[in-house]
Amino acid sequence: MLAPLSWLKEFVDITLTSGELGEKLTEIGLGVERITRVDNDTIFEFEITPNRPDLLSIIGIAREIAAIEGKRIKSKSYEIKVSHATTLPIKLNPNYKLFHRWTGISIANVSIKPSPQFIKDRLIKIGLRPINNVIDITNYVMFELGVPLHAFDYDEIKGHEMTVDLAKGGEKFTSVDEKSYHLPKDAIIIKDNERLIDLAGIKGGLNSGVSGKTKNVFLHVTIANPMLIRRASIALSLRSDASAIYERGTNKGGTIDTLKRAATLIQEHADGKIASHLFDLKNQEFKPWKLALRISRLNQIIGIKIDEKKIIDILDSLNLNPHVVLSKQSASKDLILIECTIPTYRNDLKIEEDLIEEVARLYGYNNFPKTMPVGEIPTKRVPYFKDFNMEENAKSILTASGFSEIYTYSLVGEDDLKSFNIKSENCIRVDNPVSREFEYLRPTLKTNLLKALRLNMPNFKNINLFELGKVYIGKHLDNVKEQYFLAGITNVKNYFEVKGTIEQLLEDLGVKLDPTKYIEVLDEGIFFELNFSEILPLVSLNKKFKPLPKYPPIIEDMAIVANASVKTDEIIKEIKNQNSLIVNVSLLDSFEESRTFHVVYQDPQKNLTTAEVSKIREKIINNLREKFKVTLKE
Amino acid sequence: MEESLMQIKNSAVSMIIEAEDQKELEEIKLQFLGRSGKLTLAMKGITKLPTGDRREVGQLANEVKRVLEESINERSNSLKTQESKKRREKIDITNPGVRPDIGHIHPMSQVLYEVVDVFKGIGFQAADGPEIETDHYNFEMLNIPSDHPARDTQQTLYLDTRQSKVTPGEIILRTQTSSMQGRIMEKVKPPIRIVVPGKNFRYEQVDASHGFEFWQVEGFVVDSNVRLTDLFGTIEYVLKKLMGEKTKIKFATTNFPFVEPGVDTYISCTVCNGRGCSFCKYSTWSEIMPAGMIHPNVLKAVGYDHQKVAGFAFAIGLSRLVTLRYQMDDLRLLTNPDLRILEQF
Numbered sequence: 001m002l003a004p005l006s007w008l009k010e011f012v013d014i015t016l017t018s019g020e021l022g023e024k025l026t027e028i029g030l031g032v033e034r035i036t037r038v039d040n041d042t043i044f045e046f047e048i049t050p051n052r053p054d055l056l057s058i059i060g061i062a063r064e065i066a067a068i069e070g071k072r073i074k075s076k077s078y079e080i081k082v083s084h085a086t087t088l089p090i091k092l093n094p095n096y097k098l099f100h101r102w103t104g105i106s107i108a109n110v111s112i113k114p115s116p117q118f119i120k121d122r123l124i125k126i127g128l129r130p131i132n133n134v135i136d137i138t139n140y141v142m143f144e145l146g147v148p149l150h151a152f153d154y155d156e157i158k159g160h161e162m163t164v165d166l167a168k169g170g171e172k173f174t175s176v177d178e179k180s181y182h183l184p185k186d187a188i189i190i191k192d193n194e195r196l197i198d199l200a201g202i203k204g205g206l207n208s209g210v211s212g213k214t215k216n217v218f219l220h221v222t223i224a225n226p227m228l229i230r231r232a233s234i235a236l237s238l239r240s241d242a243s244a245i246y247e248r249g250t251n252k253g254g255t256i257d258t259l260k261r262a263a264t265l266i267q268e269h270a271d272g273k274i275a276s277h278l279f280d281l282k283n284q285e286f287k288p289w290k291l292a293l294r295i296s297r298l299n300q301i302i303g304i305k306i307d308e309k310k311i312i313d314i315l316d317s318l319n320l321n322p323h324v325v326l327s328k329q330s331a332s333k334d335l336i337l338i339e340c341t342i343p344t345y346r347n348d349l350k351i352e353e354d355l356i357e358e359v360a361r362l363y364g365y366n367n368f369p370k371t372m373p374v375g376e377i378p379t380k381r382v383p384y385f386k387d388f389n390m391e392e393n394a395k396s397i398l399t400a401s402g403f404s405e406i407y408t409y410s411l412v413g414e415d416d417l418k419s420f421n422i423k424s425e426n427c428i429r430v431d432n433p434v435s436r437e438f439e440y441l442r443p444t445l446k447t448n449l450l451k452a453l454r455l456n457m458p459n460f461k462n463i464n465l466f467e468l469g470k471v472y473i474g475k476h477l478d479n480v481k482e483q484y485f486l487a488g489i490t491n492v493k494n495y496f497e498v499k500g501t502i503e504q505l506l507e508d509l510g511v512k513l514d515p516t517k518y519i520e521v522l523d524e525g526i527f528f529e530l531n532f533s534e535i536l537p538l539v540s541l542n543k544k545f546k547p548l549p550k551y552p553p554i555i556e557d558m559a560i561v562a563n564a565s566v567k568t569d570e571i572i573k574e575i576k577n578q579n580s581l582i583v584n585v586s587l588l589d590s591f592e593e594s595r596t597f598h599v600v601y602q603d604p605q606k607n608l609t610t611a612e613v614s615k616i617r618e619k620i621i622n623n624l625r626e627k628f629k630v631t632l633k634e
Numbered sequence: 635m636e637e638s639l640m641q642i643k644n645s646a647v648s649m650i651i652e653a654e655d656q657k658e659l660e661e662i663k664l665q666f667l668g669r670s671g672k673l674t675l676a677m678k679g680i681t682k683l684p685t686g687d688r689r690e691v692g693q694l695a696n697e698v699k700r701v702l703e704e705s706i707n708e709r710s711n712s713l714k715t716q717e718s719k720k721r722r723e724k725i726d727i728t729n730p731g732v733r734p735d736i737g738h739i740h741p742m743s744q745v746l747y748e749v750v751d752v753f754k755g756i757g758f759q760a761a762d763g764p765e766i767e768t769d770h771y772n773f774e775m776l777n778i779p780s781d782h783p784a785r786d787t788q789q790t791l792y793l794d795t796r797q798s799k800v801t802p803g804e805i806i807l808r809t810q811t812s813s814m815q816g817r818i819m820e821k822v823k824p825p826i827r828i829v830v831p832g833k834n835f836r837y838e839q840v841d842a843s844h845g846f847e848f849w850q851v852e853g854f855v856v857d858s859n860v861r862l863t864d865l866f867g868t869i870e871y872v873l874k875k876l877m878g879e880k881t882k883i884k885f886a887t888t889n890f891p892f893v894e895p896g897v898d899t900y901i902s903c904t905v906c907n908g909r910g911c912s913f914c915k916y917s918t919w920s921e922i923m924p925a926g927m928i929h930p931n932v933l934k935a936v937g938y939d940h941q942k943v944a945g946f947a948f949a950i951g952l953s954r955l956v957t958l959r960y961q962m963d964d965l966r967l968l969t970n971p972d973l974r975i976l977e978q979f
Contacts, residue, residue, distance in 0.1 A: 029887030031898075033917075049889035049896075050783040227781040247783045301927060301944060302895075303861030348889075353930055357887070357895035360862060365885035365897060370867035375825050375857035377757035382828055383821040384814065386762035388750050391743075399737035406971035407742050409847050410765070410833065428766070429794035430807070432837060434846045441766075452971035460973050464737060470765060470833070477798040477805050482764055 002126040003061050005042040007144075011062035011074050018042045024068050028361045030055060043125055051348040053248035056241075057146025060345065067317040067362060078260040080105075080267070080274060088154055088216055088275035093163040097225065098188045099200070101282040102164070103255035104220030106154055107266055108275035110134060112214050116269050133270045134210045134217055137262055139241075146345065147221055147251055147258040148242035150198070151266075154216035156208040159193030162218075164200065166228075171196055175203040187232035188224055201229040201246045202238060216275065219262055221255040223286075252286035253344025286344055292325070293338045293355040301353070302360050303371060308336070314362045315340055315355070390509070390536060391468060394486060397508055401501040403466040403488050408448035410470060411438035416447040426475050441472035445487035445529060453489050453524055462492040463525075468532060483533040491525035498526045510540035553583070553602035554613050558620070559633035561594045566628045568595065574624060575599060579616045581608065594633050635676075635683060635691050642672050643698045650705045656713055663706055673699060741979045742849065742968055745876070745956045746831055749851050752875045756868070758827040758853065763817055765833055766793065767808035775816030776892035777931040784891050789837035791846070807835035811852035812892060812949060815928070819936035824856040824943050831952065842912055842964045849952035854928065856938070856945030862895065865925055865946035869899055872950075873922070877901060877959065884919065893926025893947060904958045911963065920958055923950050 005018065014021065022032040022044065031047040046055070054060035059073070066073045088106035114120070115136040123130050126143055130136050134151050142148050154160070169185030173196055183189065183199065190198035197208035201224035210217060229246040233239055259278070266272045293315075299305050308324065315322035321341040326334045342349045349355065360368075395405060413436055414424045424440055433439040442448065445467050456463045466488035474480035490498060502515035513535070520527045562571065568587050575585045575597065584600040599620075601613050624630045646666045653659040666673045677695045680688055750760050769780070778784050788809040795802045814830040830852040838846050855864070866885065874881055882902040889896045900919040905911050908918045925948035930940035953965050960979075962968075967975055 027884075027886050029889070029896075031886065031888070050787070051889040051891075230781050230783065300859070301862060303863030351894075351930060353894040353927070360895050361887040365866070365887065368863055368866050370870050371861065371863040372756065372867045372871065373827070373855050373857065373860060373864045375859065378759070378825045378827055380822075382759045382761055382826070383818055384761035384763050384830070386760050388747055388760055392747055395739055395743065399739055402735040402737050404737035404973060404976045405740040405743060406976065407740050407969055408971060409969060410835075411847065431792040431794050431802075433791070434837060434839070438846065448971075455971060456973050462735075463973065465971060465973075466737075472766065475797070477766075477793060477795055477800045480766060482766060 001046045001048050001056055001061075003044045003046065003058055004038075004122060004125045005044070007058050007122055007125075008062050008065060011059055012066045012069065013071055014065060015069060018044075021065065021068075025061075025064065027365060028064060028068065030061065030064055038125065041125065050248055053245050053250060053347070054146050054345040056245050056248070057142075058144050060146050063319065067314075070317060073319075078257065078264045080260050080263045080278075082274060082278050084277075086276045088218070089160060090154070090157065090218055090276065090279075091159075091161040092279055092281060093161070094281045095164050096283045098164045098166065098228065099222045099224055099281075101223040101252055101255055101286065102220065102279065103222070103259050103281075104218060104279045105259060105263055105274060106216065106218050106276035107263060107272035108154075108216045110214065110217055110266060110270040110272040112210065112212050112270065115140075119269070132210065132212070134214070134266060137265045137269065138219070141258060141262040141265065142241065142245075145254060145258050145261060146245060147254045148201070148245050149219065149221040149258055149262055150204050150242075151210050151262075152197070152204070152208045152218045152220075153210050153214040154218045155214075157192045157197065157218060158195065161193050162197075163191050165189055165191055167232075173199055174206040175199065176206050176209040177203070178206055181236055181238070184232055184235035186228060187235070188228050199232070200224055202233050202236070202240050202243045217266070217272070219259060219266070220279075221258045223250050223252050223255065226250075249347045251345040251347070253288070256280065288321075288341045288343050291340050291342050291349060291352070291355060293340065293352055293359075295336045295338065297352060298356050298359060301356050302363075302368070304368060306359065306363060308338075310363070311338060311359055314359050317362065318346075318358055319343055320346075320349075320355075320358070390539060393508060394505060394532070395466075395468065397505045398466050398486075398488060398501065401464070401497075401504070402492075403464040403490070403501075406449070406452050406465050406467050407469070408445075408452065408467060409438060410442055410472070412440055412442045412447055413437040414439060416451070417443075420444070420447055422447075428472050428474065428477065428480055443471055443473055445469060445471060445485050446489075446527060449487055449489040449527065450522070450524060453491060457491075464488065464490040464492060483531055484536075485529055486532040487527070487529035489522075489525055489527045493526060495519065495521065495526060498528055502528060502530070506535075509535065509538075510542070511535055511538045513538075549602055549604060551603060551605070551607050553600050554608050554610070555598065555600050556613070556617070557588055557596050557598055558617070559594055559596045560624065560630045561633050562624075562628055562630040564593070566630070571595070571597070571624065571628065571630075574627060575620050578620050578623060581612075581616065635679070635687070636694055639673075639676060639691070639694055639698050642666065642676060643701060646673070646702050647705050650702070650709050653709055653713070655717070656710065659706060659710055659713065666702055667699070673702065738976050738979050740968075740976065741960055742952070742956050744979065745959055746849070746851070746952060748876060749872075749950065749952070749955075750829065750831065752872055753827075753829045753853065756827075756871070758829050761814060761818060761828055761830045762832065763811075763814045763830060765808055765835070767806060767813050769804055769806055771813040771816045772806060772808050772810065775932065775935050776812055777929050777935075778891045782891060784889075791835045791837050808832075809836050810834055810949065811850045812947065814852055815854055815892070815932065815947060816936055819854075819856065819933075819938070824858070824938070824945070826854065826856040826945070828855075829853040840966065842966070843954070845953065845965050845969070847969070848954075848965070851950040851952050852947070853950070854945055854947040856928065856933075856943055858943055860927075860944045860946055862897075862927055862946070865897065865927065865948070868946075869923060869925060869948060873899070873901060876955065877904070888924060888926075890924060890926060892929050892932050894929045896926040897924070897948075899923035899925060899948075901958065905961050905963050920954065921951070922954060922958070923948050925949070 022035050026032050033047050034045040036043050048055045112132050115133045119136050119140050120130040138149050138151050167183040167187040167189050171183040173181045173183050188200040197205045224246050226247050226249050233243045312322050322338045325337045325339045327337050329335045417424050427443050428441040452465050468486045470482050471485045499515050518528045518530045572585045581601050583602045586598045588596040588598040649662050680691050791807045793805050811830050811832045838844050884900050886898045888898040901922050903918050903920045928945040928947050933940040
């Protein structure tokens with residue numbers, strides 16, 4: 001929303017500098033995106049939040065400035081002489097579900113010409129292109145007062161009858177700016193006796209629009225159903241200044257003033273004469289409503305005591321007509337209420353908390369003291385609890401092993417999947433991806449890690465990378481599972497270095513799993529991937545100190561010759577199984593068919609004798625010989 | 635005899651002083667004090683002297699021996715010092731050190747763990763929830779019904795529902811970690827202090843300060859007497875802990891349907907230090923943490939009595955916090971796996 005300072009000043013006296021004003025408006029909720037200077041004027045660009053349709057207007061912004069400045073708004077009232085003799089009759093067929101209110105008037109004998117300079121200038125400053133006096137006036141008034149309105153060429157309304165209805169879907173519609181659309185089902189439309197003439201609340205129709213030939217106009221202000229406007233404008237990907245206001249909820253009490261303002265300007269600048277009575281079709285009254293604020297509640301929620309007078313001043317500066325009311329709570333206690341009367345343009349004020357925000361924001365968020373929560377600190381473990389220390393532990397082992405951490409996108413492209421022979425049908429797909437490169441949820445971290453490895457190859461010889469992130473497993477939404485995977489890739493380390501890293505990782509987490517099932521040898525290097533979510537429940541960090549041995553071990557190396565089909569792991573297990581006094585067995589060395597094992601014997605109770613050890617050794621050798629047909633190497 | 639002892643002493647001492655290394659010194663030692671060294675032999679000769687002279691000559695010989703031994707020790711020590719000095723002079727200690735081959739933790743993780751730690755210190759627990767989320771938890775429970783204009787600010791990535799029993803539009807990629815408010819609150823009663831870090835997805839064109847995947851840390855506190863000033867205090871404490879005591883913070887009013895009053899938090903832009911840059915859109919402030927008092931409709935939706943409990947909620951833009959922390963001028967640097975970036979952290 002663009003707002004020229006000169007236009008705002010028509011409604012409120014401003015003493016603050018533009019910079020100060022920008023700061024203060026941002027603080028109270030009108031976020032200033034930019035302030036620019038154009039031809040002796042200052043243009044503010046605001047970001048308007050979805051709850052404030054009233055701020056999509058000059059008067060709405062001026063009201064906020066008035067509240068900051070502690071001044072009253074210079075509101076104007078416009079009176080028009082309603083015609084007693086209707087020379088341009090029209091029949092309106094309402095539907096109150098579609099138009100909550102429908103206000104209109106006919107104006108005869110307009111002369112269509114360019115707008116006066118001040119209207120043109122202001123429209124240009126807010127980013128609009130002047131067209132002709134009548135169209136410009138409707139735009140001017142919409143931006144001035146925040147209620148959309150539209151002018152029809154009266155003589156193009158066939159049968160001088162208008163009916164509001166819902167589109168069936170598929171109707172062809174050409175807008176006043178000569179663009180064609182196929183309407184979605186349930187868009188609000190206006191038909192005359194022969195044709196569709198208006199896409200209500202979004203765009204006027206070309207066939208009934210005001211043009212150079214127009215002699216008579218029908219001017220109307222409608223309050224269209226916000227939900228239907230929103231759905232149609234999304235379906236059409238067509239957003240207009242009017243639809244932005246409608247979606248947020250238009251000022252239902254503002255139709256008559258808006259119509260009068262526009263009619264006055266048309267009379268003044270397009271020589272028109274009022275030619276009908278003022279239509280105001282509605283099935284209920286749209287009046288200001290009452291909303292109460294308990295002072296005790298205000299103080300409790302905002303955390304400070306603001307005195308009653310200050311609260312009243314703030315609410316009054318926003319034209320909320322505050323009055324103090326005492327409400328009997330009990331015989332001895334009265335509750336102090338401030339009862340406000342909410343103007344119809346503030347339809348964001350519905351509950352007590354909304355009034356609390358009004359007081360807090362104008363008191364100034366940056367004027368509040370700062371406190372810390374005082375209540376009890378919850379100690380019970382929360383649902384969805386996550387222990388980030390586990391991640392940190394795992395990552396510190398990987399970094400100590402030389403791997404650097406990367407973060408990549410969860411969304412990958414079909415090409416990425418194809419290059420790993422992963423069928424995209426087996427992955428979860430996004431219906432509206434930002435691009436084809438980011439269409440599927442990754443079922444593995446491999447594609448991104450390998451791409452990362454390749455990316456680094458021109459600059460680095462030694463590359464070790466890892467990622468701990470979610471992957472999404474499942475063919476479709478009924479069975480999809482999100483799991484944290486921990487994966488890495490290296491073009492430096494050999495298989496056993498990677499295996500050792502994972503062994504260390506698992507050992508530190510207290511998990512007994514076979515690391516080899518996680519490792520894959522790729523052309524570019526060694527890749528590993530663990531399902532971290534599945535490992536987490538197995539983690540046991542309950543470390544218990546083991547006293548140091550009191551008696552020395554006896555260590556011997558045993559060289560054996562065995563067939564390659566006998567796995568080292570099996571031999572080690574077999575040796576360990578022979579006696580509880582064997583506390584450790586490891587592979588020291590291997591060469592061709594021979595393997596040397598390092599065997600440690602230790603008795604926690606006493607010194608071992610060589611005689612005892614040689615008995616055990618004999619048992620080991622006999623067993624290995626029998627089981628694996630090994631021979632002892634001399 | 636005395637004379638020859640004095641000669642031995644003088645010649646030995648002068649040789650010792652002139653010895654240039656340990657080896658030479660060792661030879662000198664042998665030459666005089668060895669089994670057949672000059673002094674040793676001379677001392678053996680004392681026994682041949684008349685008894686009356688022996689005592690006096692013997693004392694002198696011992697004295698000479700002591701002097702020689704001391705001189706050798708002294709010289710040896712000074713040689714050792716000289717040698718080690720020389721040895722040191724041979725290597726160029728300004729050569730670079732040989733570094734251990736260790737990897738780097740991503741800056742996102744470093745800041746994330748720090749954030750979690752700061753919150754732990756003030757009684758928060760961390761939680762984690764699904765990225766594939768229902769419209770119910772992502773929007774409905776947060777007071778954003780399906781036709782609400784606020785949905786425009788969080789353009790959604792929808793998931794393909796074909797081959798599943800899911801109604802189109804019902805399951806989405808979450809647009810905000812606030813989806814965890816409903817999930818957690820409907821399972822527990824206050825008091826609650828929780829942070830939920832996580833990744834979010836939005837249909838958004840990528841630029842220096844926006845991405846279609848980004849990280850947030852959601853947080854919320856619910857208790858019988860939670861106040862707006864607690865929200866301001868908590869945010870200030872956390873941001874100053876993370877970004878430094880001197881960080882400038884300001885608050886502004888904003889609107890999200892799930893908070894009332896609504897608060898937005900800005901910190902002074904660290905990329906340009908207040909000079910204005912594309913990262914902060916030349917405003918010198920960077921929006922970092924939308925927040926507010928939890929809306930009564932949200933409390934009601936999880937079955938709380940909004941007259942008895944109140945709460946505040948916030949969402950730290952983690953990706954943005956990381957870039958501001960390290961003065962990175964583009965969010966995309968965080969998902970770029972270039973080791974030239976990673977090695978800096």
